[in-house]
Amino acid sequence: MSTGTNMTTTTASADTGERTVRKNSPGAARSPRRTGRIRRIGLPYLLLLPALLLELLVHLVPMVIGIVMSFKELTQFYIRDWGTAPWSGFDNYKVSLDFNAPVGDALLHSFLVTVGFTLLSVGLCWLIGTAAAVFMQDTFRGRGLLRALFLVPYALPVYAAVITWVFMFQHDNGLVNHVLHDQLHLTDKPSFWLIGDNSFVALLVVSVWKGWPFAFLIVMAGLQNIPKELYEAAALDGAGMLQQIRRITLPSLRPVNQVLILVLFLWTFNDFNTPYVLFGKAAPEAADLISVHIYQASFVTWNFGTGSAMSVLLLLFLLVVTGVYLLLTSRGRKTADV
Amino acid sequence: MRSIRAAAVGAVTMSLALAASACGGGSSTGGGSNDSPKTLTYWASNQGASIEVDKKVLQPELDKFEKQTGIKVKLEVVPWSDLLNRILTATTSGQGPDVLNIGNTWSASLQATGALLPWDAKNFEKIGGKDRFVDSALGSTGAEGKDPAAVPLYSMAYALYYNKQIFADAGIAKPPVTWDELIADGKKISAKGKSVLGAEGSNLSENIHHVFVFGKQHGADFFTPDGKADFTSDGVVAAVKQYVDLMAKDKVIPTGNAEYAQNQSVSDFAKGKQAMLLWQSAAANLKSQGMSEDQYGIAPVPVQSGTPGTGNQVNSMVAGINLAVFKNSHNLDGATKFVKFMTSDEEQKVLNTAYSSIPPVKAAQEDSAFTSPSNAVLKDTLAKSASALPQVADESQFETAVGTAVKELFADAAAGRPVTTESVKAKLQKAQQQMPTK
Numbered sequence: 001m002s003t004g005t006n007m008t009t010t011t012a013s014a015d016t017g018e019r020t021v022r023k024n025s026p027g028a029a030r031s032p033r034r035t036g037r038i039r040r041i042g043l044p045y046l047l048l049l050p051a052l053l054l055e056l057l058v059h060l061v062p063m064v065i066g067i068v069m070s071f072k073e074l075t076q077f078y079i080r081d082w083g084t085a086p087w088s089g090f091d092n093y094k095v096s097l098d099f100n101a102p103v104g105d106a107l108l109h110s111f112l113v114t115v116g117f118t119l120l121s122v123g124l125c126w127l128i129g130t131a132a133a134v135f136m137q138d139t140f141r142g143r144g145l146l147r148a149l150f151l152v153p154y155a156l157p158v159y160a161a162v163i164t165w166v167f168m169f170q171h172d173n174g175l176v177n178h179v180l181h182d183q184l185h186l187t188d189k190p191s192f193w194l195i196g197d198n199s200f201v202a203l204l205v206v207s208v209w210k211g212w213p214f215a216f217l218i219v220m221a222g223l224q225n226i227p228k229e230l231y232e233a234a235a236l237d238g239a240g241m242l243q244q245i246r247r248i249t250l251p252s253l254r255p256v257n258q259v260l261i262l263v264l265f266l267w268t269f270n271d272f273n274t275p276y277v278l279f280g281k282a283a284p285e286a287a288d289l290i291s292v293h294i295y296q297a298s299f300v301t302w303n304f305g306t307g308s309a310m311s312v313l314l315l316l317f318l319l320v321v322t323g324v325y326l327l328l329t330s331r332g333r334k335t336a337d338v
Numbered sequence: 339m340r341s342i343r344a345a346a347v348g349a350v351t352m353s354l355a356l357a358a359s360a361c362g363g364g365s366s367t368g369g370g371s372n373d374s375p376k377t378l379t380y381w382a383s384n385q386g387a388s389i390e391v392d393k394k395v396l397q398p399e400l401d402k403f404e405k406q407t408g409i410k411v412k413l414e415v416v417p418w419s420d421l422l423n424r425i426l427t428a429t430t431s432g433q434g435p436d437v438l439n440i441g442n443t444w445s446a447s448l449q450a451t452g453a454l455l456p457w458d459a460k461n462f463e464k465i466g467g468k469d470r471f472v473d474s475a476l477g478s479t480g481a482e483g484k485d486p487a488a489v490p491l492y493s494m495a496y497a498l499y500y501n502k503q504i505f506a507d508a509g510i511a512k513p514p515v516t517w518d519e520l521i522a523d524g525k526k527i528s529a530k531g532k533s534v535l536g537a538e539g540s541n542l543s544e545n546i547h548h549v550f551v552f553g554k555q556h557g558a559d560f561f562t563p564d565g566k567a568d569f570t571s572d573g574v575v576a577a578v579k580q581y582v583d584l585m586a587k588d589k590v591i592p593t594g595n596a597e598y599a600q601n602q603s604v605s606d607f608a609k610g611k612q613a614m615l616l617w618q619s620a621a622a623n624l625k626s627q628g629m630s631e632d633q634y635g636i637a638p639v640p641v642q643s644g645t646p647g648t649g650n651q652v653n654s655m656v657a658g659i660n661l662a663v664f665k666n667s668h669n670l671d672g673a674t675k676f677v678k679f680m681t682s683d684e685e686q687k688v689l690n691t692a693y694s695s696i697p698p699v700k701a702a703q704e705d706s707a708f709t710s711p712s713n714a715v716l717k718d719t720l721a722k723s724a725s726a727l728p729q730v731a732d733e734s735q736f737e738t739a740v741g742t743a744v745k746e747l748f749a750d751a752a753a754g755r756p757v758t759t760e761s762v763k764a765k766l767q768k769a770q771q772q773m774p775t776k
Contacts, residue, residue, distance in 0.1 A: 075774065076447060076450050076451050076731065076734075077450050077451065077452075077731070079426065079429055079430045079451055080429050080430070080432075080451050080452050080453050082430075101771070102768060102771035102772055103771075103772065106772075170597070171593075171594045171596075171597055171752075172594040190594075192593075192596065192597060192749065192752055192753060194540075194597045195539075195540060195596055195597045195745070195748075195749035195752065196749045196750075196752070196753045197753075280540065280599060281542070281738070282540075282542060282738070282741070282742040282745060284746070284749060285746065296738070299423060299426065301734075301735045301738060301739075301772070301774070302426070302447070302734060302735065303774065
């Protein structure tokens with residue numbers, strides 16, 4: 001704080017100093033030049049300072065508090081005054097990672113469900129998004145309208161969109177059962193979508209529905225950067241549509257896809273709103289995503305220490321995955337460039 | 339140059355402001371005071387058909403209070419889905435309301451946090467003494483042997499609501515008294531193409547309220563006398579199985595109800611699609627959904643055999659709302675005055691009439707407004723055959739763990755999977771393992 005204030009005064013006075021120096025005696029410019037350099041180097045940091053403090057306030061401080069909480073026994077007896085909560089060392093972590101005991105076992109189950117769900121959801125989002133973007137490359141009547149229409153799920157508020165799905169998935173009066181059972185007669189009896197094993201399918205459908213427009217948008221932007229000449233040359237050489245996609249489109253989209261997949265992965269893995277609105281506080285086992293699981297472990301059972309420990313573990317996992325992913329993909333790109 | 343300097347100054351100023359606000363963010367978690375004697379914040383639970391209805395009921399009373407004492411009460415009606423989380427957050431941050439409604443089953447759990455003002459003899463004296471309240475209601479205000487964490491505000495009990503027309507069509511003369519009778523009546527009702535009994539299979543609290551009563555009827559408790567979770571005793575397993583079997587084996591609860599959690603079963607009943615409903619003080623709710631009082635009858639919840647009473651003849655939990663004072667309040671005197679006002683004989687009559695609940699205050703209960711046949715059933719149940727949910731600190735975890743187990747069993751039943759003693763026991767075992775070990 002005080003350094004900050006000092007810095008302004010120095011900068012300000014150095015500034016006036018320099019101005020006088022420059023006007024009166026050009027010979028004595030050596031030391032002002034040095035302060036000028038300091039200022040040049042210092043200024044970007046100074047300008048970054050508010051952002052840095054905000055970042056600290058909004059992101060890092062809560063994260064650090066979360067990590068501290070994970071080492072405490074923070075149950076209902078202590079939440080009123082966190083200071084009095086006893087330190088529990090690695091107990092919360094031991095409980096979370098002991099896969100032979102119920103809490104750890106449930107966490108592992110939830111983790112595996114989440115991994116499977118994320119892989120499927122990201123894969124489908126990417127596939128549908130890319131396919132749609134490629135098909136929308138050629139101009140045709142109504143293209144703008146379709147593009148806008150495709151983006152609607154992405155633009156809708158999550159709650160409004162997902163609650164509509166809840167109504168559609170209802171057993172007795174839902175649209176899904178009405179179509180599948182009453183009209184198409186695909187099932188012998190109306191299915192349950194919001195409880196039991198089908199809930200995984202329901203969750204996946206909503207997640208893909210909500211996620212693919214983003215993939216579509218990003219890939220569409222990426223496609224604008226591929227020079228038309230490449231396709232023309234390929235067409236002259238006799239490459240068909242599929243070959244053009246395989247040899248030109250996909251390689252050119254590589255950097256875009258690298259970021260897109262990572263972002264989709266992180267969003268989907270951490271998604272809380274969709275499962276929470278779909279299933280409420282207690283998700284069915286088949287669709288027990290880790291974010292809701294952790295919420296339940298901390299808020300519903302009032303054990304914030306264990307919940308924090310689980311969150312820290314999740315953070316570590318995502319950090320490792322992201323790191324390895326970036327390492328692998330960027331190395332791959334370098335070799336490709338060579 | 340000048341603009342860069344301005345930017346630099348701006349950056350530093352903003353950093354300073356940020357740092358200062360970050361430092362000032364915390365708050366004391368110390369005790370309460372009387373620093374702001376002219377205002378109170380009140381969190382009311384959602385008792386009426388909607389939050390708007392609640393505001394209409396409560397605001398005139400709050401105005402009355404302001405006229406009497408000069409204290410302005412800021413009202414916020416908090417929906418049930420948020421209430422417990424809001425209270426937990428308020429407890430954690432120390433920033434909460436002055437007075438608040440809590441579900442009476444949470445009393446012991448919230449008492450353990452130490453966030454609520456204990457109602458010792460001195461505090462009770464300020465609102466007219468403990469004797470003014472009915473004993474059964476006082477039984478749900480906190481752990482035994484400790485000063486209550488709250489005072490009773492509204493009392494409710496479960497009853498069997500039945501559609502008179504459907505019963506007449508099916509040739510049923512009087513409401514069932516035992517579960518066997520209910521199942522037998524169910525066959526006649528199903529034959530007429532109506533569904534028999536409603537349930538909220540995905541609502542954890544509803545599940546708990548019912549299996550708790552079934553547990554009592556099987557002579558079993560979910561907690562040992564010293565407060566340890568005991569979910570796998572034969573009695574508890576039989577109790578949970580009997581409840582889920584109403585869908586799985588006896589087919590009186592439609593399978594679709596397995597995913598109900600937003601009071602859809604009340605709507606089904608109000609619309610005349612379903613013959614019976616087990617609900618607490620449903621009159622106001624049914625009325626708001628367009629079902630008039632002469633269309634349905636109210637009877638005590640069935641028992642295994644004989645008539646409702648104590649012990650194995652219990653047929654309802656002691657349901658209700660308690661009024662608590664947040665220990666951190668900056669207007670403790672005003673808060674106590676407000677509790678006195680809300681539990682006064684006159685206000686009790688007004689409020690409990692509006693919400694079709696029973697006053698937990700003895701004198702108010704005598705009023706003629708609460709002697710109608712429907713209220714008589716509820717009053718009788720509360721007085722003679724209702725039992726309080728376990729008043730233990732882990733109650734809220736119990737609701738989640740066992741409530742989820744029952745929800746999953748309902749999902750099995752709905753999917754046509756067998757519900758056996760083993761499968762029930764396995765789910766309860768899992769629930770028990772999730773409880774805090776201490």
